Amino acid sequence: MGRLNSTSRRASPGLGTTYEGGDPALIERVLPIVDYLEVTPDTLVRARDGLTFDEQAMMELENAQRHVPVIVHGIGLSIGSHDSWNEQYLRLLDEFLSRIDATWHSEHLGYTMVDGEHMGTMLALPKTHEMLDVVCDRIEKMQKRYARPFLLENIVHLLPEYPGDFTEAGFLNELSARTGCGLIIDAYNLECDAQNYGFDVGEFCRELDWSPVSELHLAGGVEREGFWLDVHSNVTKASTLALADTLLSHCDGACQVVTFELLREAVPVLGHDAIVDELARLKRWLTR
Amino acid sequence: MDLAEHQRQLRNLIAGRNGDQWPVDPHIRDVALSKGLRLAREVIHLWQVSRIERYCVLTSRLLKQRGTFDEVVRRFAASSAVSPFTEILGRTFLAQGVADADPLVAALAGFEAAAIAVRQTGSGTFVIEWDRDPQRVLASVIAGEEPPLPDPKQRYRTIVSAGLPELYRVECCG
Numbered sequence: 001m002g003r004l005n006s007t008s009r010r011a012s013p014g015l016g017t018t019y020e021g022g023d024p025a026l027i028e029r030v031l032p033i034v035d036y037l038e039v040t041p042d043t044l045v046r047a048r049d050g051l052t053f054d055e056q057a058m059m060e061l062e063n064a065q066r067h068v069p070v071i072v073h074g075i076g077l078s079i080g081s082h083d084s085w086n087e088q089y090l091r092l093l094d095e096f097l098s099r100i101d102a103t104w105h106s107e108h109l110g111y112t113m114v115d116g117e118h119m120g121t122m123l124a125l126p127k128t129h130e131m132l133d134v135v136c137d138r139i140e141k142m143q144k145r146y147a148r149p150f151l152l153e154n155i156v157h158l159l160p161e162y163p164g165d166f167t168e169a170g171f172l173n174e175l176s177a178r179t180g181c182g183l184i185i186d187a188y189n190l191e192c193d194a195q196n197y198g199f200d201v202g203e204f205c206r207e208l209d210w211s212p213v214s215e216l217h218l219a220g221g222v223e224r225e226g227f228w229l230d231v232h233s234n235v236t237k238a239s240t241l242a243l244a245d246t247l248l249s250h251c252d253g254a255c256q257v258v259t260f261e262l263l264r265e266a267v268p269v270l271g272h273d274a275i276v277d278e279l280a281r282l283k284r285w286l287t288r
Numbered sequence: 289m290d291l292a293e294h295q296r297q298l299r300n301l302i303a304g305r306n307g308d309q310w311p312v313d314p315h316i317r318d319v320a321l322s323k324g325l326r327l328a329r330e331v332i333h334l335w336q337v338s339r340i341e342r343y344c345v346l347t348s349r350l351l352k353q354r355g356t357f358d359e360v361v362r363r364f365a366a367s368s369a370v371s372p373f374t375e376i377l378g379r380t381f382l383a384q385g386v387a388d389a390d391p392l393v394a395a396l397a398g399f400e401a402a403a404i405a406v407r408q409t410g411s412g413t414f415v416i417e418w419d420r421d422p423q424r425v426l427a428s429v430i431a432g433e434e435p436p437l438p439d440p441k442q443r444y445r446t447i448v449s450a451g452l453p454e455l456y457r458v459e460c461c462g
Binding site for chain 2: 112117
């Protein structure tokens with residue numbers, strides 16, 4: 001299974017946001033505003049006798065999914081590692097999806113591990129034929145393993161891009177055409193790439209086949225030495241929202257959810273009031 | 289360059305394992321010279337700091353008071369396989385702290401690891417030896433004050449156990 005059922009599409013996308021568990025006061029204020037809750041299973045993991053999920057967080061999610069659909073957005077799969085993806089993540093996802101009925105699940109189009117070693121960051125894939133074959137094979141395995149749509153997201157380029165065989169949009173087009181997988185386009189990642197490496201967002205928008213794009217991501221980060229870092233630590237900038245407007249116009253109704261992503265570490269820094277205000281602002285923006 | 293070689297070379301650059309060898313491949317050379325690589329390393333370090341601070345609250349505070357936290361985290365990251373899971377990362381950091389040459393850091397890391405284990409599992413008993421009064425150490429770390437000096441006349445031990453009302457007790461042991 002890949003793309004979402006077109007009959008379930010809505011005219012105006014819903015609003016989603018990240019929740020990493022353990023903050024009942026926040027979730028109580030967020031649930032009335034959002035239409036989807038995005039969960040990254042990796043962040044709920046506790047190490048007891050092996051890896052398992054934080055029971056309190058899982059109970060919160062089981063309760064939350066009675067109010068809004070849950071969508072899964074993993075970070076641990078490492079779908080682009082040359083040697084193997086992360087089997088440990090798959091076992092966690094098995095357990096997670098046996099308890100939470102996620103509408104769809106997604107991952108980042110990148111890799112965090114090389115030869116089994118975690119790098120501490122996620123790198124973008126080289127856009128080569130060899131890489132395309134590896135990722136398509138793994139997408140098909142994911143689609144067979146989990147009977148629900150699987151989406152992949154464009155990630156930020158921390159390092160200069162490898163001169164591959166495809167453009168960013170061309171690579172995404174090939175992936176979705178060959179496997180039927182859905183796509184998530186992250187507006188802030190595109191903006192970072194434009195700022196840091198002169199990425200041509202306009203050309204990307206013209207080249208991309210937008211029909212598989214079911215979700216957009218919004219986030220805010222920080223700037224260091226003129227370099228924009230995608231750290232999900234801030235509210236959405238006006239320029240990111242303007243870009244998201246452009247992206248939505250390309251989606252032509254296919255996009256079902258726009259998700260504002262925020263890391264757990266940023267919650268105490270921003271505060272609940274600012275997060276709730278941001279979600280209310282984004283909701284108004286989506287329904288204007 | 290094939291995919292495996294490309295990814296290995298980038299990993300080595302990020303981990304700073306290329307030593308004095310200058311990359312031959314022009315793309316890898318571009319990466320080696322890039323601001324992105326330098327900032328990627330810094331972001332990785334900041335993530336590790338943030339996760340260790342969250343899990344190892346007491347030991348992190350003591351190391352910061354001593355002005356060695358940043359350096360200890362960098363040494364830890366260079367010497368261990370860094371887990372993406374905070375609890376595993378934190379446990380490994382504390383396990384390495386137990387072997388620290390500084391007896392105060394070693395005792396506090398051992399105490400913190402034991403307290404976390406007992407709180408999480410509700411079982412187990414751990415004994416940690418101290419060369420100074422652990423109550424005064426804990427109070428000073430929490431208050432952000434200078435910890436007491438070693439006590440030449442007295443050794444101490446903490447017993448950490450789920451069966452104790454405060455999860456631990458202090459004993460003097462000659």
